[in-house]
Every structure is written in structure tokens, then in C-alpha cells.
Amino acid sequence: MADWTETYRPTTLAEVRGNDKARDALHQWAKSWDDHRQAVILHGSPGVGKTSAAHALANDMGWPTIELNASDQRTKDDIEKYAGGAAMNQSLSGSGRQLIILDEADNIHGNADRGGSGAITRLVKEAEQPMVLIANEFYDMSNGLRNACEDIEFRDVSARSIVPVLRDICRKQDVKYETDALEAIAEANSGDLRGAVKDLQATAEGCDQIKKEDVTAGGRDKTEGIFQLLDAVLKEQDAEGALKFSYDVDETPDDMINWIEDNLPKDYHGAELADAYGNLANADRWLGRVRATQNYSFWRYASDAMTAGVAASRSGSKGGWTRYGPPSYWSKLGRSRAARDKRDYVARHIAETGGMSMATARKQVLPYLSTMTHHCKNRELTVLMAATYELEAKHVAFVTGSGEDTNKVQSIVEDAERLREEAAVEHSGGAFAGGEFDGDEAADEAPDGAVADAADGSSGTAADAADDTDAAETDESDAEAETTEESDQQSGLTDFY
Numbered sequence: 001m002a003d004w005t006e007t008y009r010p011t012t013l014a015e016v017r018g019n020d021k022a023r024d025a026l027h028q029w030a031k032s033w034d035d036h037r038q039a040v041i042l043h044g045s046p047g048v049g050k051t052s053a054a055h056a057l058a059n060d061m062g063w064p065t066i067e068l069n070a071s072d073q074r075t076k077d078d079i080e081k082y083a084g085g086a087a088m089n090q091s092l093s094g095s096g097r098q099l100i101i102l103d104e105a106d107n108i109h110g111n112a113d114r115g116g117s118g119a120i121t122r123l124v125k126e127a128e129q130p131m132v133l134i135a136n137e138f139y140d141m142s143n144g145l146r147n148a149c150e151d152i153e154f155r156d157v158s159a160r161s162i163v164p165v166l167r168d169i170c171r172k173q174d175v176k177y178e179t180d181a182l183e184a185i186a187e188a189n190s191g192d193l194r195g196a197v198k199d200l201q202a203t204a205e206g207c208d209q210i211k212k213e214d215v216t217a218g219g220r221d222k223t224e225g226i227f228q229l230l231d232a233v234l235k236e237q238d239a240e241g242a243l244k245f246s247y248d249v250d251e252t253p254d255d256m257i258n259w260i261e262d263n264l265p266k267d268y269h270g271a272e273l274a275d276a277y278g279n280l281a282n283a284d285r286w287l288g289r290v291r292a293t294q295n296y297s298f299w300r301y302a303s304d305a306m307t308a309g310v311a312a313s314r315s316g317s318k319g320g321w322t323r324y325g326p327p328s329y330w331s332k333l334g335r336s337r338a339a340r341d342k343r344d345y346v347a348r349h350i351a352e353t354g355g356m357s358m359a360t361a362r363k364q365v366l367p368y369l370s371t372m373t374h375h376c377k378n379r380e381l382t383v384l385m386a387a388t389y390e391l392e393a394k395h396v397a398f399v400t401g402s403g404e405d406t407n408k409v410q411s412i413v414e415d416a417e418r419l420r421e422e423a424a425v426e427h428s429g430g431a432f433a434g435g436e437f438d439g440d441e442a443a444d445e446a447p448d449g450a451v452a453d454a455a456d457g458s459s460g461t462a463a464d465a466a467d468d469t470d471a472a473e474t475d476e477s478d479a480e481a482e483t484t485e486e487s488d489q490q491s492g493l494t495d496f497y
Contacts, residue, residue, distance in 0.1 A: 003201075004169060004173075004197050004198070004200070004201045005194050005197045005198060008165075008168075008169050008172070008197065009052050009055070010049070010052050010053070010055075010056045011056060011059055012056050012059055012060055013026065013027055013053065013056045013057055013060050015056065016049050016052065016053050016056055017049070017157060017161050017162075017164070017165050017193065018048070018049070018155075018157030018158060018161035018162070018193065019044075019048065019049060019053070019154045019155060019157070022042075022044075022053070022152050022153065022154045022155070023053060025152045026040070026042070026053055026054075026057055026152055027057065027060070029150060029152070030057055030060075030061050030130065033097075033130045036150070037127075038124075038148070038149060038150050039124035039127065039130070039131035039132070039133060039148070039149045039150070040130075040131070040132055040133070040149055040150045040151065040152060041105070041132075041133045041134075041135055041138065041141070041145075041146065041149045041150070041151040041152070042054065042132060042133070042134050042135070042151075042152050042154060043106075043134075043135040043136065043137070043138035043151060043152075043153055043154070044136070044153055044154030044155060044156070045136065045154075045156050045191060045192065045225060046136055046192065046194070047189075047191075047192035047193055047194035047195050048154045048155065048156055048157055048191065048192070048193060048194075049154060049157070049193060049194075050134050050154050051101070051103060051134055053154070054099070054101050054132045054134065055101070057099070057132075058099045058101075061097070061099070062096075063096075063097045063098055063099040063130070064098045064099070065098065065099045065100075065101055066098060066099070066100050066101070067101040067102075067103065068100070068101070068102050068103070069102075069103045069104055097129060097130060098129055098130075099129070099130055099131075099132060100127070100129055100130070100131040100132070101131075101132050101134065102120070102131065102132070102133045102134065103134045104134065104135070104136075105120065105133035105134060105135045105141065105145075106135035106136055106137045106138070106140040106141050107140075118142075118144075120133075120145060121142065121144045121145045121148055124145070124148050124149055125148050133145075133149065138151065138153070139326050155191075156190070156191025156192070156228070157191050157192070157193045158191070159183065159186035159187050159189075159190075160186075161193075162185075162186035162189065162193055162196045163179075163182050163183055163186045165193065165196075165197070166182045166185060166186065166196060166197070166200050167182060169197065169200060170182070170200070170204070170210070173204065175204045175207075175209075175210060176208065176209040176210070177209065177210040178209070178210060178211050178212055180212040181203070181210045181211055181212040181214065181215050182200075182210070184212055184215045185199050185200055185203065185215055188215070199215070203215055225249070226249060226251055226256075226259055227324055228245075228249075229245060229246060229249045229251075229256070229259075229307075230259065230260065230263055230322075230324050232245040232246075232311075233245070233246075233260060233306075233307050233310055233311050234260075234263070234264065234266075234267045234268070234310070234311075234314070234318060234322075235267060235314075235317075235318040235319075235322075236318075237311055238311060238312075239307075239308035239309070239311045239312040240308065241311070242307040242308055242310070242311035243303065243304060243307045243308040243311075245307070246303055246307045252299075253283070253287060253299050253302045253303050253306065254287060256303070256306060256307075257280060257283055257284065257287065257302070257306050258327035259324075259326070259327055260280065260306055260307075260310060261277075261280055261327070262325070262326075262327040262328055263322070263324045263325065264276055264277070264280070264310070266322050266323075266324070267318050267322055268313070268314070271315070272313050272314055272315040273313075275313040276309075276310045276313040276314075278313075279305045279306065279309030279310050279312075279313060280305070280306055280309075280310065282305040282309065283301075283302040283303075283304075283305035283306040283309070284302075286298050286299075286301045286302035286305065287299075287302050290302070339398065342394060342395055342398040343362065343366070343398065344358070344362075345395060346366060346389060346391065346395050346398065346399060347361040347362040347365075347366055348361075349389040349390055349391070350365050350366065350369075350389055353388060353389060366399070369385060369399055370399050370400070370401070373385055373399060373400045374400060374401060375400055375401055375402050376396075376400050376402050376408050376409065376412060379412065382396065382400060382412050383412050383415045383416050383419060384416075384419070385399070386412055386413060386415075386416035387415075387416035387417075387419040387420050387423070390420070391413070391416070392413065393405075393409050393410060393413045396409050396412055396413060397409050
């Protein structure tokens with residue numbers, strides 16, 4: 001039996017069900033492509049009709065299609081080989097437009113895919129042909145790629161919109177049905193039109209009539225998305241409903257609270273906003289206890305406060321559509337990542353040298369080093385720090401606050417490298433370094449007369465030599481002690497060893 005999801009795939013945008021606004025926006029994007037020349041990202045849950053809408057658009061516009069799957073062609077070379085030529089050249093017919101469809105575009109993640117994400121970003125900016133990128137998770141894509149494209153969100157298809165589709169398929173397949181059975185299939189799939197069609201086919205196979213008791217749907221494990229959670233907590237559900245809805249969201253409470261906190265002011269105002277923030281503060285205290293004690297059973301109390309508590313703070317109904325976005329905290333982390341990498345590199349080397357934890361090095365040692373070497377004013381100390389902790393120019397600039405490319409920092413790094421080389425030579429040793437003779441060797445080397453005289457006590461040459469040696473060693477030890485003390489006073493880093 002043929003797959004009904006393919007047999008009854010929409011052939012025009014007018015046949016796409018359940019996402020009228022998204023469908024109209026996609027049609028408008030295509031008609032005005034020559035004006036803006038931007039690619040478009042269609043994003044939303046699996047099974048809501050994104051890929052079908054792209055192919056239906058191509059039929060409406062009379063554009064041939066070239067479809068690629070980012071999960072299969074995900075490296076830079078693959079992207080440029082398969083998509084690059086198609087996007088930069090004329091259509092298959094030799095003139096006009098062709099539609100490039102890149103499915104699962106959110107499955108490419110930077111360095112892990114050897115430049116694939118960057119290659120797609122460059123491609124959509126330079127493409128001479130319209131491109132449609134299909135994604136389930138819009139925010140799994142890089143900022144650069146999202147900013148380079150228009151985006152259209154496909155929402156979950158309501159059960160009310162799914163039932164007519166199932167009814168039409170039954171009529172075309174000459175399958176009798178009970179309306180209750182089709183409604184049960186639609187409800188069980190909760191927004192997934194493709195899943196509903198698959199369940200309909202599985203139920204109809206071998207049956208003369210589809211009855212409610214024959215429905216094989218129900219039991220499909222569907223994970224809710226973060227945007228559905230925001231709608232549930234901030235607009236739709238009461239306290240109990242919001243809490244239960246959160247059970248099906250694949251996010252930790254640490255991430256969930258950031259999403260809710262950042263999007264809360266878009267729907268809440270005045271007293272309800274203050275009350276909601278009070279519940280978020282309570283949730284944050286519970287999360288702090290989790291981090292302090294590693295007792296993750298406290299998560300339940302945090303989830304109660306951030307979902308049920310926030311929903312209970314709502315003073316009235318909230319209608320309309322709100323454009324939610326990812327937490328600004330995440331973008332701040334992205335912008336500060338380079339600085340945090342430098343900080344952690346320095347802290348790690350301090351910890352390894354001083355025999356302490358990275359937390360201690362970062363919180364207790366690094367601030368003092370930064371103050372003592374501010375703007376490299378204590379040059380000798382800065383050179384010694386760079387040599388001791390094997391710092392490069394960017395790390396010296398981070399600690400001291402000086403410019404990385406300045407002559408001052410560059411000369412400090414060069415002197416530190418020279419200091420490390422000299423220390424390596426000094427402590428390398430050698431076959432003849434520090435050699436001593438034993439008693440037999442001394443007897444063999446000394447003149448016969450000197451040894452005999454020393455034995456008789458008449459000459460005293462060996463004894464005098466021994467006395468002179470002891471005196472010299474004493475003076476040398478005193479000199480070394482003074483030198484060591486002076487060096488410690490000048491270095492300023494003895495407290496960190």
C-alpha cells in the first residue's frame with residue numbers, strides 16, 4: 001500500500017491546512033523575491049507541513065525544485081558542491097527561477113560539521129536563486145544564519161483542522177468511518193498532521209469501517225516545545241495546567257526560568273508582573289539550593305514556582321500572538337565567550353602551578369595578579385607572570401588590561417619566552433654537572449707525597465685544603481641565602497607558589 005502522506009501531499013498552497021498566515025506569508029515572500037532576494041526559514045514542529053508547503057509553493061510559482069537534506073550533506077564541501085552550484089546558476093530549464101529546498105537545516109552545528117553552518121550562511125547571502133530552509137528548532141541555527149534569512153513559523157495544526165483532511169482521505173480511499181474515530185485520531189496526534197495521516201492509514205488497513213474502538217493512535221510520545229510552554233504559562237493554562245504542561249517539555253529548570261523571565265514582560269504588566277517576578281525569584285532560590293547541595297529533588301519546587309506560580313499571577317486573559325525570543329542572557333554569554341576562554345586559560349595555569357582549584361585561582365589569585373600588573377606598570381613582575389604561567393599576548397592583555405597588539409605587551413611576551421628558555425637550560429643538568437669524587441678517586445688523583453704527609457701529620461696539606469674547602473662552602477651558602485632572599489623580595493609572586 002502506498003504511503004498516504006505522500007499520495008495526498010498538497011500540490012498547491014491552497015491545499016495546505018492549518019497554517020493560513022504562514023502559507024500567505026510564504027506566497028508573499030516568493031512573489032517579492034526579486035525585491036528582497038532573501039532566503040526564508042520555515043520552522044515549527046515536525047509534521048505540520050513545512051516541506052509540503054515548500055513543494056506546493058514551487059508548483060504554484062512554476063519553479064523546478066532541487067531538494068537537499070542537511071543531515072546528509074552537512075560539511076562545507078558538500079554544501080558548496082550540491083547546493084552552491086544550484087543556488088548560483090540558472091534553473092534546470094536554462095532560464096527563470098528554481099527553488100532550492102534545504103531540509104533539516106537545524107542539524108548542522110558549527111565546527112562539529114566542519115564548516116557546514118558557515119557555508120550555508122555564506123550561500124544564502126550570495127544565492128542567485130530563492131532558497132527555503134526547513135528547520136524544527138529555529139534557535140538551534142546560528143545567529144548569523146537566522147539574521148540572514150526571513151523566517152516564517154508554522155504552528156501546530158489544530159485537531160479541528162486535521163479532521164477534514166482525514167475525512168477527505170477516507171472518501172478518496174473509499175473507506176467508511178465514524179466521525180468520533182477521526183476526531184480521536186486527530187486529538188491523539190496533537191498538532192502533527194503527518195502523524196495523524198499515518199495513524200489513519202494504520203487503522204484503516206484491513207478494516208471495512210474505521211470505528212473509534214479500532215483507533216490505533218494514542219500512545220505516541222510527543223515532547224512539547226519551549227514556545228508552547230510559554231503560551232501555556234503566560235496565556236492559556238491555569239496554575240495546575242501550566243505545571244502539568246511543563247512535564248512534557250524537554251528543558252531543564254535552569255533553562256526554563258531564563259526563557260520565562262525574558263519573555264514575561266511581553267505579556268504581563270503592573271502588579272501581575274511584579275507578582276510573577278516574585279515567583280521567579282522564589283524559583284531561583286530553589287535552583288541556588290540545587291547548585292549548592294547537588295540535591296536535584298529541589299527542582300520540583302523551582303518548577304512549581306516558575307510555572308504554576310507565574311500562571312497564578314495572571315490577572316486576566318491574554319489573547320493574540322506574541323513573538324517570543326531566546327533569553328538575552330544567552331546572547332550575552334556568546335558575546336563574552338572569548339573573554340571567558342582567556343580567563344579560564346589563565347586560571348587553569350595558575351591552578352596547575354600553585355596546586356589549587358580553578359575556582360580558587362579565578363576568584364582569589366587572578367584579581368590580585370590583575371591589580372599588580374595593571375597596564376604592565378610593574379614590567380618585571382609582568383614578565384615573570386607571563387613566563388611562570390606560559391601566557392600568550394592575548395592572555396597578558398586580558399590580565400593587565402593592555403592592548404594585545406601593543407609593543408609593550410609583545411616585548412613582555414618575548415622576554416617571558418626568553419626567561420623560560422634560560423630556566424630550561426639552567427635546570428637541564430648534564431653528564432658532568434655537579435660531579436664529585438669519592439675518597440678512592442681523591443687518593444688516586446692526589447700526589448703520593450701529599451697523601452703520605454697528610455697521614456703522618458707532618459705536611460698538613462690535605463688537612464689545610466679541607467679547612468679551606470669548608471670555609472669556602474660556608475661563604476658560598478651564605479651568599480646563596482642572601483641571593484635567594486633578594487630574589488624572593490623582587491619577584492612578588494612567592495605568595496602564589
